[in-house]
Amino acid sequence: MKAVVTVVGKDTVGILAKVSTACVEHNANIIDVTQSVMKDMFTMVMLIDISDLSTDFSALQNGLYALGDKIGMKIHVMHEDIFNSMHHI
């Protein structure tokens, strides 16, 4: 099972590190990362494996949402199936 983490906001130092650390704390394996910075707008999409989480999925979500609030970034964590079903036939 995989989930997609998106992070959007003003670019600052260490965003990738902080988000990755939060994933590690819940034992979510990072499979793929793409990021771009346009002017000072930071956008990152991360694909993570949630099959072997050390906590449940909502604890991971809450952890990342709290991190988002703390560092002033908009973070979403959603199961990959919603994107697959919406955009693939």
Next chain:
Amino acid sequence: MLNTKDIFETIRMIDDENLDIRTITMGISLLDCADADIHRSCEKIYEKITRCAARLVPVGEELEKMYGIPIINKRIAVTPIAMLVAVSGGNPVLYAQTLERAAQAVGVNFIGGYSALVQKGFSAGDKALIESIPEALATTQHICSSVNIGSTKAGINMDAVKMMGNVIRRCAEITKDHNCIGAAKLVVFCNAPEDNPFMAGAFHGVGEPDCVINVGVSGPGVVRAALAKCPTEDLSTIADVIKKTAFKITRMGQLIGTEASKRLGVPFGIIDLSLAPTPAVGDSVAHIIEEIGIEICGGHGTTAALAMLNDAVKKGGVMASSHVGGLSGAFIPVSEDAGMIAAAENGTLSIEKLEAMTSVCSVGLDMIVVPGDTSAATLSAIIADEAAIGMVNSKTTAVRLIPAIGKQAGEVLEFGGLLGTGPIMPLRNDVSSEKFINRGGRIPAPMQSLKN
């Protein structure tokens, strides 16, 4: 592989364009709860609903978190209660109270099925149930009621139409201190679908399985946002954009429906492909019409634009779902749609235009507030007109009118929540239909019914 553009498109639809699952509705058959003793029957109903739907709300909340998509309502639809009244006799309001207790116990937003199907005539229990609707709706909070008074196959039961005019008035009168809310929870149908997940008209038809999950999606805001990117394109392109958007919306409903059915261990029934508006800004069907190019919804051209919208939504949605059912089309409830409210307030949108619109969209005259002195016969005549449109066009039509007791055209009723704000719309044609309604009897089924 997922691409970033698609991911952000989905997130934008949910965050900015009000995309949501309007409802997961569990249909529960109560046929095995019927008992000659009404108290015993009520006990069985309570036991069955609280057993079948025990996990409905928690599962809905789990899915919301998992997929990051809001699921606004969790609802239950049951077998038309008139059938249970037929077996047990007694005061039907006892059933309403039982359903209310069960709804509160499992935490659902609404429970529908305080209903009777009388398109061809009344059987045991039907009249008693219909007469009890005002009291049942006034003394409960979560119950919705519907009565099917006509169909393409059966024609229109004009005795029932006459009764319903009185019932609607009575519903409004006894809840007049609460914005006449009773009438907002009652729908009169022609060709009622048996698997509709939307309220107030949801009930669980007799041809349905014992327990089933139906899903209603929403998403007018998403369609409007997609159209906003096509300011000058021709209507073939516009129809295409609507289809593609409807496809995406429906795929999400399909995902939630199949996942909910798996987790609850209940078969998946249908997706209702409806564009259901809410009073929230940016979640309006009227605004789609306006985006297509009518200055204000209700202006000339509205019916054509709505016909195209309704058709394109179906075409896009059909391929996205394994089973489509319910009402499936665009809803035009006046009080629940910010654009409709504005158009009604400035007088562009009239009840006559709405009636024309109902001949091409999925439901009917929905959530329309009329002056408090509107007579029962006039309400009945409006029902008859609307039912005739449904009967002849082999489609569902419905009437949900709220007479604003003690108020006049130009004032408003504030319902709050999903029900919104209802500007009181004038009935321009104030002639009497009394003689027609008092004739009673049945309007015979039209030629369209003879398909065999």
